[in-house]
Amino acid sequence: MYHARFNGTHYEIGKKWGLLLKKNGKQLVDTIPFEMTKEMYEFGQQCYPVYKEFFPEIIEEINGIADGQEIDPETLYAVLFSMYSLVRVTNCSSFIIKNEHSFLLGRNSDFLTAIEKLYMNCLYTFKESDSYAFSGNTTAFVEMEDGVNQFGLAVALTSVFPDQLKPGMNVGMILRVLLEKCQTVTEALEWLKRLPRCSAGTLVMADSSGDACLVEFTNDKVAYSALDKEGFLCATNSFHLPEMVSRKITIEDDWFAEERYQTLEDYLTDHFREVGLSESKQLLAGEFGFLCQYDRKTGKDTVWSAIYDLNSKQVYRCEGNPARKTYQEDARFRIQ
Template identity: 30%
Template sequence: MGELTVSIEQYRGKSFDIGAGFGEHDRMKLIRERCEQLVQPIDVNEARTILSRFAPHLLNELEGIANALKISHEESIALFSGYDLPKLEGLGCTAIMTEEGYVRNYDFGPDFYDARLILRQPKEAYATCGYSLFGIGLHDGMNEHGLAVGLHFVSTRLHQKGLMAGLIVRIVLDRCRTVQEAEELLSELPHADEYNYSLADGLGNSAIVEAGPFQSHVLKGTRLCCANHFQMTPGQTPSENSLKRFEYIEKHAYIGIASWFNEFRNPKSPLFFHDYENLFGTLHTLMIDSSTLTLKTSIAGSEEIITIPFKRWMEGEELLISMVSVTL
């Protein structure tokens, strides 16, 4: 398959300036090309109205991106707002949440991967650290209050106009401090498709929100695992692969969150996948310790572990690493 290189980027300041810096990065050219191929004509005013209600600072960030790319604000919204996209189907994402923290794998294909780990500290929203999805969206990550969120694709069977899951993760992290706040916001946001959202916070709370265009259910507990099927919402048939991952975690003996991180990132684990050519390879593993605001991550089973002391970073300490590569 070749080499996968992930950039680690740091942005602080007003949302417009963050967007401008984000848009100037060389990775943005590829993301723009991908979005141009993907995005259908949308009602930009509808997208603007939704973002104005739930995350007005993202309109400023999109304007900064437009400035960097030398395109109109309207085109930037159309390309990167995550609104009214065609049906997008993902495959594997697995997570476990305990009172100790949060661990997750993201599984897909490298050709559809932003390969950007983004640290943002905007003046208009909470600081966040997570993996970029189609530009301003996030696959997963945490914020300055220790809230961790990740997305898990379930189904496009009820697809309608709404926000893609990556924008929903971003908005929740930008606005919410706790699992409870995230549950409430997830019930209000316009969902395009059915997804699980795995949640954990600095208070030791965990939840899975099964969300879609027309209904949502919340599952709570002190030890939860989440894959690519609903546990409570009727009308959806779980895939065999999703059930196997879920049952493996459910039946596993108790281990600490650091041991789960090693299990998830182990290339020999049943939770790790290598079928990158068919959009089912593990691209990153992350562990979030919400009590200390620490994120650890590894790329595609690499032995190199990247540790981000997010609290110190928010206080002004710069990360010294800007890139990590691994051979798939």
């Protein structure tokens, strides 16, 4: 996993990174693990006005990357804006637990082993006063899949196979804008409801004040379950809230989504009152049921795992499958 520190305006950050990659002989377009299609380019163009209105800073960062790489930004729009919509990946598991002694958000990121050396942990600090500093983890540079910002808002996603598409923001870009623009779960929910969404997904969110919720959404509906006192919330790559069950889509290969969900649901139902950091690590490592036990020969694996401790304001990350590798505290990013 690469570790990157970004500081400056969005455009400056993008251009510096694009130039650095080019200087080291790396072209982003050569790392794309799927075929680029005309449909992706067209969808990127359709989504562009949404990002320009609701998150113009990300356009600036992407343009900076393109300038540094000396490539057409339209290619990056096509890749990034079609992620989780035309590029339909169904993976990852997440949970929140809250009890007398612990308040934790945990997540496994499951993806392709072929590009696991390209995955990144990013520390962002911006010159723009309305963008908050954050630490995030990603498989696709500017979009984020889990992270925490300077105010202690932590968010993690799972992707859900969509039953329909329309131009809008994908779940990875939505997560990033929430980290940049929101201090609390309440603010994040307000943003999510008004953002045009292109497909479907789930988010678990928690903040240092003690608020937490699970959100399941499509491009035309948002449902959520709040966690006010003790309890737990969990998500994989399907819908389980009563309002959203009718929107489930069955696919042939969902990376064992229901089996992973049942592992989380069964263990946390019985044990959430005593779960702490150690038990969370064991859960994510698959010690209480299937969660990360992929056959790497198939090209799939858990490629990182993260735990955000909202009580102690600490971040732990395992850079690889937690069944085989260990968690380390990341002390580089400080939560206020």
